[in-house]
Structure formats: structure tokens, C-alpha cells
Amino acid sequence: MPKISAPTIAAHRAQTRERIVAAVAELTRTQGIDEISMTDVAAEAGITRTALYNYFPDKPALLLAFTDQVTTDIMARYTEELPRHSSAAQRLAAFVRFQIEGIVEHPHPAAAELGASLGPAAYQALADHVAPMQRMLAAILTEGAAEGEFRTVPAESAAKLVLAMIGAQRLPLLRGEATLAEAHTLVTEFTLRALGVDTGTATRATEAGFATQSQTK
Structure with missing residues (x-):
């Protein structure tokens, strides 16, 4: 029986579970x-x-546990690293940045590919795990329209389109055909221009979103 290093069996199980999920994250960096x-x-x-x-x-x-952890980490990072008084355009740019960095940090097949290999039940569960990020993005789009930065669009449908564009950068990034900055600029500027943001503002927001660093709010 493995030595229990935690004060309780429950804590030991929690630590081991975290170690297992961390092991998956590490393995995704090489395969x-x-x-x-x-x-x-x-x-x-x-x-x-x-x-x-x-x-x-x-x-x-x-x-599914690994995907849930990645989703939780991205959402926590967005909350912690985004300046509180950023514009909607900068919030969107930061969201895209974190998503694209997640692809590079933890390479994995697209949800459709995973669903094909793991079965429909797993695919639906994966889709459910993406839902919080989709809602977060939809909220940014809704807030941007309310603030007069974006044209009004169906937020949920538009969020799905943006996530699809981010997903389309997976292979170019993993094959070395695009850099993080290139993928981020392509998705962010295209999205902002589609939302009615002028070219200059879209460019500045894209640059600010990519350069965002953790800071005290």
C-alpha cells in the first residue's frame, strides 16, 4: 500500500488525483x-x-477530468490577470490569448476527434466542459454591445464562431506554421473588425491583450 503523506486518507486521495491530472498535462507536452x-x-x-x-x-x-481542470485554470487565469477596467475589446483579446496559449501548453485533438474516439457520451461531456468558456465569451460580447464598443450580435452564436476560429489555429500552431502572436492577431483582429471595431482600435486592443501580464487589481 502506498505511503500516505497527507494528514487524512481523503487529503491523500485528493493529492493523488491532482498528481494524476498533472501527469496528463505533462504528457500532452510531448505526445x-x-x-x-x-x-x-x-x-x-x-x-x-x-x-x-x-x-x-x-x-x-x-x-474529462483533465479537460475540466484546463477549463478551470483558463477561467481563473482570465479573472486574475485581466485588468479590471479594460475595454471589452481588450477583454476579448485577452480571452483569445489565454485560449491560444492553452492549445500550445496542452496540445490535444479537437473535441470532435476526441468524441469520435471516445464515444458520443464523452463528446457531450466535453462539450459541457467548454460551456463555461462559451458563456464567458458571450458575456464579453454582450457587455461590449451594451457599452457601445461592439455591434449587437447573437452573443451565444457569435461566441461559438469565435471559439471555432480559435480551434482552427490548433494545427498551424502545433505544426509550427504560425506563432502565438500570429494566431492571436488573426483571430482577435478578425473578430473585432467583424464586431464593428475600427482598424486602429482593433490593433491596439490586440496588442494590449497579448501583452497583458498578471497584476494587482
């Missing part, structure tokens, strides 16, 4: 999610494969 095996994850986490199955019964459950 695609579709190529990662449960054996790989167990070895990276420093536990036995049998122990891994005590936490996650199969690969779909493991990937």
Missing part, C-alpha cells in the same frame, strides 16, 4: 492525448496502473 495510455499516466504520476483505476475507471473519465 497527443489520443496516444497517451493509462500506463503512461500511471508511470508519470508515480503510481501503479491498478491504483490509477481506483481514481479513473477508464481513459474517457481521465480525459
